[in-house]
Amino acid sequence: MARPLVADIDLDALRHNYTLARGLASGSRALAVIKANAYGHGAVACALALEALPPGVRPPAFAVACLEEAEVLRDAGVRSPVVLLEGIFEAKELDRVEALGLWLAVHSEWQVQALLAYRPQRPIPVWLKIDSGMHRLGFPPERAADVWARLGAAPDRVADRLLMSHFATADAVDPSDCRKQLDCMRHLAAALGAPVCLANSPATLAWPQAHGDWVRPGVMLYGSDPLACPNEASRRLEPVMTLRSEIIALRELAPGEPVGYGGRWHAPRPSRIAVVACGYGDGYDRHAADGTPILIAGRRAALAGKVSMDMLTVDVTDIPEADIGSEAVLWGRSRYGAVLSVDEVARHCDTISYTLLTGILPRVPRRYVGPVDPVTAA
Ligand SMILES: Cc1ncc(COP(=O)(O)O)c(C=O)c1O
Numbered sequence: 001m002a003r004p005l006v007a008d009i010d011l012d013a014l015r016h017n018y019t020l021a022r023g024l025a026s027g028s029r030a031l032a033v034i035k036a037n038a039y040g041h042g043a044v045a046c047a048l049a050l051e052a053l054p055p056g057v058r059p060p061a062f063a064v065a066c067l068e069e070a071e072v073l074r075d076a077g078v079r080s081p082v083v084l085l086e087g088i089f090e091a092k093e094l095d096r097v098e099a100l101g102l103w104l105a106v107h108s109e110w111q112v113q114a115l116l117a118y119r120p121q122r123p124i125p126v127w128l129k130i131d132s133g134m135h136r137l138g139f140p141p142e143r144a145a146d147v148w149a150r151l152g153a154a155p156d157r158v159a160d161r162l163l164m165s166h167f168a169t170a171d172a173v174d175p176s177d178c179r180k181q182l183d184c185m186r187h188l189a190a191a192l193g194a195p196v197c198l199a200n201s202p203a204t205l206a207w208p209q210a211h212g213d214w215v216r217p218g219v220m221l222y223g224s225d226p227l228a229c230p231n232e233a234s235r236r237l238e239p240v241m242t243l244r245s246e247i248i249a250l251r252e253l254a255p256g257e258p259v260g261y262g263g264r265w266h267a268p269r270p271s272r273i274a275v276v277a278c279g280y281g282d283g284y285d286r287h288a289a290d291g292t293p294i295l296i297a298g299r300r301a302a303l304a305g306k307v308s309m310d311m312l313t314v315d316v317t318d319i320p321e322a323d324i325g326s327e328a329v330l331w332g333r334s335r336y337g338a339v340l341s342v343d344e345v346a347r348h349c350d351t352i353s354y355t356l357l358t359g360i361l362p363r364v365p366r367r368y369v370g371p372v373d374p375v376t377a378a
Helices: 011-024 035-040 043-051 067-075 091-099 109-116 141-152 176-192 201-206 342-348 353-358
Strands: 006-010 062-064 082-084 103-106 124-129 158-164 196-199 241-253 271-276 293-296 299-303 312-315 327-333 366-369
Touching: 006 011, 011 043, 011 201, 011 366, 035 043, 035 067, 035 353, 043 062, 043 067, 062 067, 067 082, 067 091, 091 109, 091 124, 103 109, 109 141, 124 141, 141 158, 141 176, 158 176, 176 196, 196 201, 271 327, 293 312, 293 342, 327 342, 342 353
Parallel strands: 006 366, 062 082, 082 103, 103 124, 124 158, 158 196
Antiparallel strands: 006 241, 241 271, 241 327, 271 312, 293 299, 293 327, 299 312
16 A cells, blocks of 8 residues: 555646636736746646636736746646746846747846847847835836836837836735835836736735736635735635645553654643654654644644654544544645645744645655646656
């Protein structure tokens, strides 16, 4: 019998979440952010599932971080436009950008110079990235007009210019910083007569005034709610990944007995401990605290003891039906109907869903269910 750990990827849920994002921003075009292997879900399967939506409701473009990620998509037959969110990392990538028909973000002067020195067969669509307050990538707002004009003066090299920026705090309860970034970009867009793309998932969900011409949802497509305060829309997200395993051993412990490395957890009462095949060698977070929820046979149970490389231990004292082979859901949807959100697990690990989802390692097989032929990818 094979090791029971698998990441089930529900492509119907992905399509549901994309359709939700698109509906929330119905006056905008909604690209789908599928960088980092679609946040660990498998970029090719996710792109193909979204591309298979009917014309008019499928994503008009995808976004990835770099050329290598775009190449994987093109090799798999994904034909939609693909935006490189960080643009090129060296000038010689422009040949591949052109050959693959990619769209480019430009965030730095050297990228602009490389682009303007390049002679493409057809002009390349360019998204000019502005640093409106996050202070990570992008031109300062006061340089926007100059760079915008230089790009506009090269219609043989640059097509379809757009202004983009990224929010630092669209998920937060306090709206003040996000509003400043939004004001900055609205001002620039009006002054330059430029289309804009600003909204990540939290802004797509909670900032309709930031939707602009394009929205760029990422994590919400995978069913994670990025908002500090969930809203009516975010509650309709469906989990896409279910990290599913089984109990492989059980033991009874007397009160006071320790469990696992370092003996972090001690049985507070006569306890039944289940060993589940999933560990940090699979990407499950070793920082998961005692009490981190896990669904055992569809019922909530709690992590007891430090996560090992290949296993973790769960207190199933109150789940008498737990047995060898019982289902253990680390996050996602149990066969018994219960759902455990990856966001809740992340809080117990002092992290965010993004790191848990992107952290699932290749040794966990992905098993796809939904509109694309079942594919199993490492
Ligand atoms: C530039 C950019 N746009 C959009 C996104 C999508 O963000 P989210 O996953 O929060 O929707 C990201 C994610 O990191 C990003 O870096």
